[in-house]
Amino acid sequence: MRLRKAARLAVAHPMTTVDPVLQSVCVAYPADAHLIIRAYECADQLHQGQRRYSGDPYITHTVAVAAIIAELGLTAAVVCAALLHDVLSDTPYTIAELRTQFGNEIADLVADLTRLEGEGYADPAARGCDTMTHASAEVLALKVADRLHNMRTIRYLSPHKQQTKSRQTLRVIAPLARSLGMDAIGGELEHLATAVLHPTWDKAPALSGRILGAAVLVLPPGARRRWREEWTAELAVLSTRRARASFVLQLLRGSPRLAMTLHRPARRHDPR
Amino acid sequence: MTLQTQMVLRTLLEDPGADRYGLELCDLLGLPSGTIYPILARLEQVGWVESSWEDPATAESASRPRRRFYRLRPDGAEHARDALARAYQPRRRAGLAPRATQVRPAR
Numbered sequence: 193m194r195l196r197k198a199a200r201l202a203v204a205h206p207m208t209t210v211d212p213v214l215q216s217v218c219v220a221y222p223a224d225a226h227l228i229i230r231a232y233e234c235a236d237q238l239h240q241g242q243r244r245y246s247g248d249p250y251i252t253h254t255v256a257v258a259a260i261i262a263e264l265g266l267t268a269a270v271v272c273a274a275l276l277h278d279v280l281s282d283t284p285y286t287i288a289e290l291r292t293q294f295g296n297e298i299a300d301l302v303a304d305l306t307r308l309e310g311e312g313y314a315d316p317a318a319r320g321c322d323t324m325t326h327a328s329a330e331v332l333a334l335k336v337a338d339r340l341h342n343m344r345t346i347r348y349l350s351p352h353k354q355q356t357k358s359r360q361t362l363r364v365i366a367p368l369a370r371s372l373g374m375d376a377i378g379g380e381l382e383h384l385a386t387a388v389l390h391p392t393w394d395k396a397p398a399l400s401g402r403i404l405g406a407a408v409l410v411l412p413p414g415a416r417r418r419w420r421e422e423w424t425a426e427l428a429v430l431s432t433r434r435a436r437a438s439f440v441l442q443l444l445r446g447s448p449r450l451a452m453t454l455h456r457p458a459r460r461h462d463p464r
Numbered sequence: 465m466t467l468q469t470q471m472v473l474r475t476l477l478e479d480p481g482a483d484r485y486g487l488e489l490c491d492l493l494g495l496p497s498g499t500i501y502p503i504l505a506r507l508e509q510v511g512w513v514e515s516s517w518e519d520p521a522t523a524e525s526a527s528r529p530r531r532r533f534y535r536l537r538p539d540g541a542e543h544a545r546d547a548l549a550r551a552y553q554p555r556r557r558a559g560l561a562p563r564a565t566q567v568r569p570a571r
Binding site: 362363366367379382385386389390418419421422423424425426428429430438439440442443444445446447449450453454 | 485486487490496497498499501502505506509517519520521523524528529530531532
């Protein structure tokens with residue numbers, strides 16, 4: 193019945209890319225799908241006519257944030273708060289209306305997040321950090337998810353804004369994600385922010401890069417990203433072409449052994 | 465344990481709490497990158513060494529990408545000392561010392 197509702201919603205909004213994402217979220221929360229759809233409909237109506245810098249309807253952002261929250265396995269209330277997270281700051285909707293329609297838990301999450309954003313946290317030493325230490329883990333997770341989607345779509349912002357947001361992400365939001373145990377998201381935020389601030393860092397010089405790519409290719413797929421980043425960082429500080437060539441050629445020679453090590457189950461305390 | 469692994473362990477034991485990165489060990493030991501990283505991966509896999517990314521803000525202030533740091537775990541340092549001590553014990557060579565009588569369990 194609830195899934196049928198989600199399907200009806202998809203038919204009602206055929207032009208947006210929102211619905212498949214929302215449906216996936218609803219499938220993950222079968223008991224609360226009706227509440228999530230109600231939050232979506234409310235946010236969709238309130239953000240009507242608003243657009244992202246990319247030109248996409250604004251609602252695509254709040255749904256993407258809700259999907260990140262759903263992937264983290266947080267409660268349906270936090271998913272609803274994600275869908276409604278910008279209604280107090282960007283629409284005429286009031287906290288009283290939010291409380292009446294969605295209850296205190298969701299309203300408090302949205303209000304706390306809005307307050308957190310309003311008070312600012314550009315400098316970790318400034319009051320923002322105090323604010324963040326007093327915010328609940330759910331509110332902080334909302335903040336991280338919001339920033340993650342904004343960083344994923346940062347290319348649509350002006351270069352100046354990209355730099356500012358990326359610096360703040362690196363100094364405040366990525367460490368915050370890691371402190372919440374969201375290591376994968378912390379890593380992605382760091383990667384996205386570094387790519388903006390230092391676009392050449394994750395690109396090894398052409399020939400060295402190709403050899404490094406070959407060395408990485410023999411490793412197990414799950415390990416490639418880590419080793420590529422580690423080796424690219426080492427390569428970046430080698431000043432001569434000769435030193436870089438020597439480093440990557442030796443890596444290429446040693447990578448089958450590394451691959452065997454990574455594939456082979458370790459016997460505890462036996463490093464042979 | 466290979467000689468290269470012993471060299472890596474000895475270097476890490478010089479300051480067990482210190483963060484070391486792969487290229488640093490290559491330079492310190494004069495070993496190629498293709499040798500150092502498999503050793504570090506193996507030591508990490510068996511739990512003697514742990515690794516983590518450098519704080520991005522530190523790397524940022526040094527104007528370079530963040531490094532992967534390696535350090536000995538407390539129990540890893542103990543295991544490393546024991547393993548190095550064992551590696552130094554003289555090996556018996558055939559013909560130089562009498563073989564110990566092997567007692568086979570009765571079937």
